Amino acid sequence: MIFLEIARKNPVSYFGLQIILTIFVILSIVIYKEYVVGFSAVTLDNLKVLSIISIAFFVIQLTLLISILNGLNNPLVYFSIILYLFSSGQTFLLVLNLDFANYNVFERINNNLIVSDSIIFYSISYVFFHFGVLTYVFTKDKVRSYNLLSSINFDDDNFVKTLKLTGLIMVLIGIVPFLTTLYNNINVFINYGYSGYYKMDDVRVSNLFGGFLYYVYTGVVFLILSSSRNIKKILIFLMILFSVIKFLLGDRGDGIVFALGSYLLYLNFVQLDKEKKKVKNFFMVFILSMVLMTLIPLVSIYRHGNMTSSLFINTLINENPIISTLQNLGSTLYPLAKTMEIVNNFQDPIYGSSYLTAFLLLIPSIFRVGIISDITSNLINYSPANWLMETMNMSYGPGFTPFAEAYLNFGWYGIVFMILYGYLMGKMLMITVSENQKKSVKTNFFTGLNILCFLFFAMSSRGSFNFIISYYFRYIIVPILILYLLYIYAKRKGKR
Numbered sequence: 001m002i003f004l005e006i007a008r009k010n011p012v013s014y015f016g017l018q019i020i021l022t023i024f025v026i027l028s029i030v031i032y033k034e035y036v037v038g039f040s041a042v043t044l045d046n047l048k049v050l051s052i053i054s055i056a057f058f059v060i061q062l063t064l065l066i067s068i069l070n071g072l073n074n075p076l077v078y079f080s081i082i083l084y085l086f087s088s089g090q091t092f093l094l095v096l097n098l099d100f101a102n103y104n105v106f107e108r109i110n111n112n113l114i115v116s117d118s119i120i121f122y123s124i125s126y127v128f129f130h131f132g133v134l135t136y137v138f139t140k141d142k143v144r145s146y147n148l149l150s151s152i153n154f155d156d157d158n159f160v161k162t163l164k165l166t167g168l169i170m171v172l173i174g175i176v177p178f179l180t181t182l183y184n185n186i187n188v189f190i191n192y193g194y195s196g197y198y199k200m201d202d203v204r205v206s207n208l209f210g211g212f213l214y215y216v217y218t219g220v221v222f223l224i225l226s227s228s229r230n231i232k233k234i235l236i237f238l239m240i241l242f243s244v245i246k247f248l249l250g251d252r253g254d255g256i257v258f259a260l261g262s263y264l265l266y267l268n269f270v271q272l273d274k275e276k277k278k279v280k281n282f283f284m285v286f287i288l289s290m291v292l293m294t295l296i297p298l299v300s301i302y303r304h305g306n307m308t309s310s311l312f313i314n315t316l317i318n319e320n321p322i323i324s325t326l327q328n329l330g331s332t333l334y335p336l337a338k339t340m341e342i343v344n345n346f347q348d349p350i351y352g353s354s355y356l357t358a359f360l361l362l363i364p365s366i367f368r369v370g371i372i373s374d375i376t377s378n379l380i381n382y383s384p385a386n387w388l389m390e391t392m393n394m395s396y397g398p399g400f401t402p403f404a405e406a407y408l409n410f411g412w413y414g415i416v417f418m419i420l421y422g423y424l425m426g427k428m429l430m431i432t433v434s435e436n437q438k439k440s441v442k443t444n445f446f447t448g449l450n451i452l453c454f455l456f457f458a459m460s461s462r463g464s465f466n467f468i469i470s471y472y473f474r475y476i477i478v479p480i481l482i483l484y485l486l487y488i489y490a491k492r493k494g495k496r
Contacts, residue, residue: 014068018134021064022127025057029120042112044094050116051091054123058084061130068137073267075429075454076133078260083129083461086253086332087122087401109337118337122403125418129402132422133430140432149480152487154442162486163445164226170219170479178213185249214471217455218479224269225448232270236262257458264451268431269444332462335388336404342391349411350380357381358466362473384408384464399462428453428472452476 029050037046065080066072090105092098100106109115152159220239224232239262247255343349353375360368360376368376380387385400392398402421406414431450456471 014064014134015138017064018127018131021057021060022124022131025053025124025127028053028057029123033116033120037116042116044106044112047091047106047112047115047119048094050119050123051088051095054088054091054119055095057123057127058088061127065130065133068134069430073264074431075261075264075450075458076426076431078264079425079429079454079458079461080130080133082256082458083402084122084126086461087336087403088119088333090331090333091119103331105331105333108331108334111337111341114337114341115333117340118333121340121407121412121415122333122336122401125403125406125415128415128418129422129425132419132424133426134422135419136423136426136430140427140430149484152484154440154445156491158490159487160226160441162483162490163222165486166479166483167219167222167226169482170215170222172219174213174215174217174219177211178216181213182245186245211474214456214475215479218452218475221265221448221452221455222479222483224265225445229270232265236265236270239265253459253462257455260458261451261455264454265448268447268451332399332401332404335385335398335400336407338388338392338398339384339404339408342388343408343411347380349407350409352409353378353381354384354405354409355465358464358469361466361470380408382466400464401461402465405464424468425457428457428468449476 032049032053036049062077062080062084066077069077071077090100093100094106106112106115109118220235224235227235239258243255243258243262246258357376357378360372361382363372375381379390384405385397388394388398388400388404389396402418403414406417406421408414410417429450431447453472453476456475457468460467
């Protein structure tokens with residue numbers, strides 16, 4: 001920890017630590033793979049050693065990130081953990097010789113060489129991702145953001161009023177689709193089980209209608225930012241309740257994200273004295289994590305339609321929540337491994353097409369003609385997860401990851417792209433508020449936007465880039481534009 005103390009006195013030296021960490025990761029993995037394994041067949045013991053190396057550097061990298069951000073409770077830290085665990089969770093089980101339960105990702109991949117390459121790829125990519133984060137940290141004051149809001153006086157009463165009005169408008173826009181979709185999902189789950197979402201397209205709410213429901217999330221966060229402390233508590237409680245419902249319906253990823261998002265909102269906008277409650281905060285995070293992880297194996301049993309009262313009780317008592325979480329959330333190593341297998345043998349890299357498509361999809365479909373239409377209508381570009389599902393002739397969605405998408409686009413050079421991805425996530429998610437700024441309306445507003453981005457983007461760790469771009473434009477940029485116009489109108493009206 002001596003190096004971290006030095007870095008705190010000279011923040012730029014964090015780059016030096018990051019470079020050293022990156023060199024050690026690459027050397028450790030490459031030396032082991034090339035000179036220990038060599039041309040021999042890759043065994044489970046080899047995978048175990050690679051996993052140990054990867055996990056060790058994950059812990060070091062996470063410690064460095066927490067040190068840079070001066071704390072654990074930051075959306076960027078949460079995202080970093082989710083990004084790694086959702087890609088590698090079962091490697092922890094392999095290292096500790098623990099039970100894989102009903103889903104052994106290594107057996108499903110059935111190619112130890114590809115698994116070893118996958119571990120190497122995501123381990124190095126994860127470190128390069130944090131290069132991008134560091135780049136944002138040390139350049140953020142030199143790059144202007146949200147220029148649309150530069151003319152707003154955040155201390156003006158009109159701003160808080162228009163923020164609340166915008167929040168109400170967003171909730172009104174989304175509440176009917178939100179409640180309809182929630183009711184439909186509950187009904188599908190009760191009648192068809194979790195698989196009903198994938199096997200019966202006619203029971204789903206249409207994407208056009210359902211897309212409006214996400215405005216509720218934006219509206220709720222805006223209302224939390226602009227309401228009294230008691231209203232904030234009520235709204236956060238409703239978010240926690242929604243998180244529990246998500247878990248019970250089998251949507252474990254969103255359940256975790258909304259639980260963590262609710263906690264961040266509570267920490268930043270409800271809790272009064274953080275210094276006196278640090279121990280309480282730790283125990284709250286610990287208890288919340290244990291409750292969520294205990295629910296995960298129960299949700300998994302529900303999803304497969306095998307739940308009985310006795311099994312429910314036995315699972316609740318006997319299942320280790322941490323092990324169960326790693327069993328259920330670490331399976332997205334599969335899309336990376338299979339993408340590498342396919343690109344190495346049957347498919348050329350698509351050289352940035354899926355990233356380009358994410359931006360082109362912002363263009364209304366009626367204006368997408370010619371080459372733009374060709375690009376955006378290609379399944380591999382607009383939905384890599386569905387492309388993989390069709391290519392592998394799977395009956396369920398395998399998900400995807402930023403690592404898999406980077407490899408799909410650029411092969412091994414995708415590691416370098418993760419620098420840009422890390423910069424983008426740093427910009428979207430990092431809370432940069434000092435203690436003496438906590439009561440500032442402006443800093444609270446941007447902190448709220450960081451948490452809102454986390455709610456929308458955290459599950460992109462199991463998806464593709466188009467989620468980030470489309471969600472950011474529709475559910476953050478558009479509401480901010482409405483807020484801006486309402487504020488300008490209110491300000492001009494007040495001058496008359």
